[in-house]
Amino acid sequence: MVAEKSPRPVRDWLRSASGNRSLQARLALHQRLLTALRRSLPPALRDHCLACVFGRDGTLILYTDSPAWATQLRYLQPRLLPALAAIAPVTRLRARVLPPSRPPAIEAAPPRLPPPEIVAQLRQQVAWVADEAVRASLLRLLDTWRSHKD
Incomplete structure (x- = not known):
């Protein structure tokens, strides 16, 4: 009879040297890709590209703060791919919109009093x-x- 492997807690994986190194290497890759991406973008778009995640299938998912900027990123894909290919085998870009981290502040309207x-x-x-x-x-x-x- 073969013993089944039970799932390992994430904290054990993170504490292990190989897990930590793997995670650190992945984070460093994402940071290098984001830096290269921002350098290749027009100045107006740079601050709106918030993060990126590189998938094993060659897709780089770009996170932006609004649908308008996500559309701009999609149009720029042919220009961006060569700059990113020097760092990782990026074959495709996908743009996603991150929801705001907190809702916009709503200013209280002044009270409307009767005449x-x-x-x-x-x-x-x-x-x-x-x-x-x-x-x-x-x-x-x-x-x-x-x-x-x-």
């Missing part, structure tokens, strides 16, 4: 509210609106 005439009409109507708690709450709201207008 003074509406506030005055509401103040008159509050007198007819039977429930004391509701009336007190509405009066506080009207006072808040008035203080924001001043």
Whole structure:
């Protein structure tokens, strides 16, 4: 009977000298490819090419920050391949868009307050509210609106 190999934890592979060397070599290759790629790009596009990953099938996946820049990278593929072939056997480029790392900040809109005439009409109507708690709450709201207008 043949003993089955159980999966090794990733941390064991990373701690091993061969695993660490392999990972470091792969990272160095990706960095060299990214540097060569950026040198070959027009200045406007350089900062938008964020990362790259080289696959064993010869495909270099380029990551950019918007679909527009990804399209530009696709058009430049014939010009970029020779510069990259000196570093690795890149046969094809694919461009992908990375989602933003955090959502864009949304500025709070200034509060839209009702005009003074509406506030005055509401103040008159509050007198007819039977429930004391509701009336007190509405009066506080009207006072808040008035203080924001001043």
